[in-house]
Amino acid sequence: xxxxxxxxxxxxxxxxxxxxxxxxxxxxxxxxxxxxxxxxxxxxxxxxxxxxxxxxxxxxxxxxxxxxxxxxxxxxxxxxxxxxxxxxxxxxxxxxxxxxxxxxxxxxxxxxxxxxxxxxxxxxxxxxxxxxxxxxxxxxxxxxxxxxxxxxxxxxxxxxxxxxxxxxxxxxxxxxxxxxxxxxxxxxxxxxxxxxxxxxxxxxx
Amino acid sequence: xxxxxxxxxxxxxxxxxxxxxxxxxxxxxxxxxxxxxxxxxxxxxxxxxxxxxxxxxxxxxxxxxxxxxxxxxxxxxxxxxxxxxxxxxxxxxxxxxxxxxxxxxxxxxxxxxxxxxxxxxxxxxxxxxxxxxxxxxxxxxxxxxxxxxxxxxxxxxxxxxxxxxxxxxxxxxxxxxxxxxxxxxxxxxxxxxxxxxxxxxxxxxxxxxxxxxxxxxxxxxxxxxxxxxxxxxxxxxxxxxxxxxxxxxxxxxxxxxxxxxxxxxxxxxxxxxxxxxxxxxxxxxxxxxxxxxxxxxxxxxxxxxxxxxxxxxxxxxxxxxxxxxxxxxxxxxxxxxxxxxxxxxxxxxxxxxxxxxxxxxxxxxxxxxxxxxxxxxxxxxxxxxxxxxxxxxxxxxxxxxxxxxxxxxxxxxxxxxxxxxxxxxxxxxxxxxxxxxxxxxxxxxxxxxxxxxxxxxxxxxxxxxxxxxxxxxxxxxxxxxxxx
Numbered sequence: 001x002x003x004x005x006x007x008x009x010x011x012x013x014x015x016x017x018x019x020x021x022x023x024x025x026x027x028x029x030x031x032x033x034x035x036x037x038x039x040x041x042x043x044x045x046x047x048x049x050x051x052x053x054x055x056x057x058x059x060x061x062x063x064x065x066x067x068x069x070x071x072x073x074x075x076x077x078x079x080x081x082x083x084x085x086x087x088x089x090x091x092x093x094x095x096x097x098x099x100x101x102x103x104x105x106x107x108x109x110x111x112x113x114x115x116x117x118x119x120x121x122x123x124x125x126x127x128x129x130x131x132x133x134x135x136x137x138x139x140x141x142x143x144x145x146x147x148x149x150x151x152x153x154x155x156x157x158x159x160x161x162x163x164x165x166x167x168x169x170x171x172x173x174x175x176x177x178x179x180x181x182x183x184x185x186x187x188x189x190x191x192x193x194x195x196x197x198x199x200x201x202x203x204x205x
Numbered sequence: 206x207x208x209x210x211x212x213x214x215x216x217x218x219x220x221x222x223x224x225x226x227x228x229x230x231x232x233x234x235x236x237x238x239x240x241x242x243x244x245x246x247x248x249x250x251x252x253x254x255x256x257x258x259x260x261x262x263x264x265x266x267x268x269x270x271x272x273x274x275x276x277x278x279x280x281x282x283x284x285x286x287x288x289x290x291x292x293x294x295x296x297x298x299x300x301x302x303x304x305x306x307x308x309x310x311x312x313x314x315x316x317x318x319x320x321x322x323x324x325x326x327x328x329x330x331x332x333x334x335x336x337x338x339x340x341x342x343x344x345x346x347x348x349x350x351x352x353x354x355x356x357x358x359x360x361x362x363x364x365x366x367x368x369x370x371x372x373x374x375x376x377x378x379x380x381x382x383x384x385x386x387x388x389x390x391x392x393x394x395x396x397x398x399x400x401x402x403x404x405x406x407x408x409x410x411x412x413x414x415x416x417x418x419x420x421x422x423x424x425x426x427x428x429x430x431x432x433x434x435x436x437x438x439x440x441x442x443x444x445x446x447x448x449x450x451x452x453x454x455x456x457x458x459x460x461x462x463x464x465x466x467x468x469x470x471x472x473x474x475x476x477x478x479x480x481x482x483x484x485x486x487x488x489x490x491x492x493x494x495x496x497x498x499x500x501x502x503x504x505x506x507x508x509x510x511x512x513x514x515x516x517x518x519x520x521x522x523x524x525x526x527x528x529x530x531x532x533x534x535x536x537x538x539x540x541x542x543x544x545x546x547x548x549x550x551x552x553x554x555x556x557x558x559x560x561x562x563x564x565x566x567x568x569x570x571x572x573x574x575x576x577x578x579x580x581x582x583x584x585x586x587x588x589x590x591x592x593x594x595x596x597x598x599x600x601x602x603x604x605x606x607x608x609x610x611x612x613x614x615x616x617x618x619x620x621x622x623x624x625x626x627x628x629x630x631x632x633x634x635x636x637x638x639x640x641x642x643x644x645x646x647x648x649x650x651x652x653x654x655x656x657x658x659x660x661x662x663x664x665x666x667x668x669x670x671x672x673x674x675x676x677x678x679x680x681x682x683x684x685x686x687x688x689x
Contacts, residue, residue, distance in 0.1 A: 017539050018415055018515050022653040027634045031286060031300040033260035033307050035368075045655045050641060074535060076416040079449065079515075080653060081632075082351040083258065084367035102416055105385075105451050106351060106365055113369035163383060165243040177269070180377045183246055186238040187379055190248050196277040197472060 002115035003173030007096045008142045009069030012060055013133040017074030021107060024078070024086040038085055039092030060093075070141055072099040072129045077118075078107025087114045097143050099150065101126040112166045115173065119143060119150060125158040132156065145171060224493035226387050227456050228422045231362040231487070235345045237379055244381040250344040252374045253330045254281035254317065256308040257634070258349030262372035263311040273315040275378045280339060281312050282320040284329045286634040289597050289624035292323060301635065315375075328600020328626045331355040331568040335439065336602050338468025342457035342484040347374055352568045352650065353452075354445040358438035359465070360457035360487050362422070365446065385451045386496040388421040389489075392429040394503035399684040401578070402437035403570060403648070403667035405429065406444035407509040411519035413499065418450035421497065424489060425455050429503035435464040436574035443569045444650055447516040456488035510555050510680050511652045511665040513543035518652070522670065522682045526553045546654050547662050548642070555680050558664070562645040563594035563675040564657070565621075565668055567631035570648035571599030573606050575668040579648075580612040582672035585689030588620035589678030595622045595637065597629040621675065633658045646674040 029041040047058045059065060071090070077100040078086060087110045090098065097117035108118045121129065132152065133139045141152050145167060151157040162170075169176055180187075225233070238246045252275075259281070266272065273279055286301040288294060296302040305322070312319040320326045326333055331352055334340040340356045346363035347353060349371040356363035366380070373380055390409060396402075410417070423445050425438075433441065438455045445453025455461075462481055465471045472480040508522045518540075520526065528551045529540050544551060549558070565571070565579050576598065588594045596616050598604035604626055607613055613623045630637040631649035639645055639661025648671050652663040666674065669683045 015535075015538075016542070017535050020515070020651075020653045022632075022651070022656050026655055026659070027632050030257050030634065031298075031304050033264075033304055035261045035264075045659055050659055074539075076419070076449065079415055080351065080446075080651060082349060082365040082367055084261075084349075084369060087367070102419060104416070104449060105419060106367060106446075110367035110369065113367065163244070165381075168242070176381055177271075177373050177376050179243070180246055180373065180379050180381055183238045183240070183379075186246075187248070187377065190237045191275075191378070194248070196275060197476070 001113065001169075001173045001175060004096070004115050004117055004145050004170045006142060006144045006146065007069065009096065009140060010065065010067055011070045011072055011129065011133040011139050011141050012065040012068035013130045014059060014071055014073040015130065018076045018079055019073050020080035021078055021083050021086040022080055025083065025089040030083060030085055035088050036092060038089035039094070042089040042093045064137065067094065069094055069096050070099065070143065071095055071097075072126065072133055075100060075102045075123070077103050079104040082106045082110070084110040084113075087111050087116050091116050099126060099129055112170060113176070115170060117143060117145065117170065119160045121150065121158050121160055128156065224490040226489040226493045226495060227360060227424055227454055227487055228362060228387055229493070231343055231345065232384065234343070244383050246379050247345060247382050249347050249374050249378055249380060250278060251334070251339055251346045252279045252378075253334055253346065253348035253353070254279060254371070255285055255330050255348070255350065256283050256304045257285045258368050259311065259371055260304060260307045261368050262349070262375055263315065265372040266315070266375055269376075271376045273317055273375050276316045276318070278378060279317045279375065280320070280334075281308060281317050282327055282330050282333055283308060283322055285628045285632065287322055287627045288635050289627050289629050289637055292625055298636070325601050328602065329568045329571065329628055331439075331443065332571060332599030332603065335359065335435070335464070336468065336600060338465055338471030341465055341471065341480070342461060343487050347380065351446045352443050354450065355439050355443040355568055357442040357445065357452050357454040358435060359461055360454060360484065362452055362454065364452040386421045388418055388423045388450070388497040388499065389495040390423055390425050391498065391500045392425065392427040392503050393500065394429055395432060396429055396503050396506060397684075399508055399669065400506050401667040401669065402433050402440040404506055404509050405503070406441050406447070407511065407516065407519045407665060408506045409501070410444065410448045410516045411509065412501070413448055415447060415515050415517040416449040418445065418448040421450055423448070423450045423453045424495070425453060430455055431458065434574055435460060436572045439572065440569055444516065447650055457484045508667060508670050508683050510670065512547065512549060512555065513540070514546055514652055514654050516650065516652060516665060518543060520555055522555050522680055524555055526551055526555065528552050548644075556682065557679065559644070559679045560592060560646050560664070560674055561643045562639060563592060563671050564597070564630040564645055564647040564649060565595065565671050566597030566599065566629050567649035568599065568628070569650045570668050571597060571603065573603050575648065576603065576607050576612050577610070579668040579672040580615040581688060582669050582683065582686060583619040583621065583676065584615050586619055586676040588675045591678055592675050594620065594675040595624060595630065597624045597637070598626045600626045619676070630657050632656060646671045646680065
């Protein structure tokens with residue numbers, strides 16, 4: 001996993017609440033069996049018309065937000081389907097982080113496995129970032145995971161919460177399967193004490 | 206939207222260690238390790254796998270030279286993108302076919318049991334787990350699908366995970382998890398005739414919102430919940446994720462045991478008695494504390510219809526699409542966007558909304574009891590001339606049972622299509638999709654933009670309400686239905 005320390009980048013505002021993962025990556029693109037190549041389909045139904053032509057006016061396609069690597073959106077971002085493809089689409093498109101006042105649990109969990117940061121600010125702080133991204137030209141932010149802080153060069157500064165273990169994994173780009181397997185002894189002991197029920201082990205199917 | 210008047214929320218003091226909730230008992234029984242400064246490591250009893258969220262996980266195993274740690278605890282099926290035309294019809298979607306063959310190859314290579322397309326046990330993963338007796342009280346169950354919460358109906362801790370965690374469970378049979386908070390939703394009284402578990406679920410989400418339970422595991426309790434069948438409890442727990450919950454649960458009781466008993470993979474003989482004895486110890490202790498408690502009165506619930514683009518946007522069937530005047534931002538903007546997408550005017554009566562399509566199916570409402578309820582409505586009537594209506598059983602087992610009871614004939618006589626099992630038009634990954642602008646009464650779980658097909662407009666309802674809408678051509682209050 002790509003480590004996340006400090007990231008500085010342009011901010012794009014997505015002024016929607018409850019952005020669900022069906023919007024982030026529509027289901028017709030979930031049939032790929034790779035982890036890559038999903039960026040071109042990000043927010044597809046909002047960005048493209050039915051015949052595949054680019055629509056006019058979607059925020060990510062405005063020239064002023066070209067190359068944005070931080071997204072700021074309304075509350076409950078990433079709700080709905082558990083599809084990790086949503087995170088893959090955001091990262092493949094070039095995003096390293098999303099800022100919101102709240103995130104759906106599974107989306108937030110999936111993000112941590114992909115070096116992608118979900119930055120939770122208060123509603124006022126998130127609204128202020130949204131306002132600045134909308135009103136200020138070339139608005140950029142620094143997201144500092146060492147300090148758990150978001151700041152711009154115009155006086156905005158906010159702390160964000162992050163689970164200590166998640167932070168440790170993100171800072172070091174750790175594979176958490178490897179970390180769990182450090183507990184092989186305990187897992188084996190648990191399995192000895194709790195064997196799979198015989199009915200599950202039967203070979204009939 | 207606040208639909209219900211009597212609504213109270215109280216926060217209770219942290220629990221005493223001796224009194225535990227159902228969730229805490231299962232959580233504690235599955236803790237493998239609690240490394241300091243890290244998330245606790247939880248053992249997973251059952252891992253359900255399907256074609257869409259697993260290929261990258263198996264690739265990850267291969268790349269790392271790992272194997273599936275517990276093939277006996279891993280079960281796969283194909284459900285999301287398989288066609289519901291008669292089995293044997295070639296899959297014309299080549300990418301879907303590739304994904305299905307990838308699952309077949311992966312299951313073969315890693316030794317995972319697969320209920321394949323031609324299996325008499327194939328079906329939606331959340332339908333076949335319970336009907337095969339794989340799902341049981343007290344278990345931890347995961348699947349790369351958010352509606353894994355369905356299995357909580359048995360008093361199991363069941364939740365959806367992403368593909369990285371699918372790989373994690375395949376490799377370690379464990380997950381590193383932060384302990385969620387607990388929420389009790391206590392539903393007093395009884396649901397009235399015509400008001401179903403689906404309406405209870407929609408009523409709850411309409412009240413607490415699509416993020417009302419984020420970070421929490423819900424335990425549904427109270428007389429209205431205890432009175433539900435296992436099918437009803439599954440419908441209720443299924444939609445927990447639509448309120449943002451990590452999982453939903455119902456304490457196991459005699460109804461649960463009666464459902465599980467005799468199922469193919471359920472404990473038999475002496476093992477059964479031992480299992481039931483343990484299951485009886487699982488319900489929440491009297492006096493155990495929850496982080497949040499919500500109380501509801503079942504008598505206040507009615508048949509609901511969603512009018513917008515998330516499952517929290519609900520109205521009573523006798524109600525109206527909301528007015529936007531008087532709403533404050535950002536609710537006003539999201540309501541306006543939803544109404545624009547749905548092609549609805551503010552203030553329109555729900556019963557005046559005409560429909561083009563009906564979908565009866567999905568992991569929410571495709572079990573035998575759902576089909577019986579819909580068939581009871583359809584019997585002796587005919588689908589409206591302007592409506593195309595589909596019934597998609599949740600599994601081959603449900604399909605066979607329905608055919609034995611003659612439900613298929615009732616549907617066919619009434620002008621419904623009777624199809625093969627799968628996820629179908631709940632998410633439209635297979636050819637069953639809405640055309641742009643088409644309006645659908647659907648028994649599924651999500652009315653997100655484009656969910657059932659680009660530009661499609663989804664209204665979530667119960668199976669009875671969907672069948673009645675198919676016949677009337679518009680939404681109609683099932684409580685006034687003329688059953689034949």
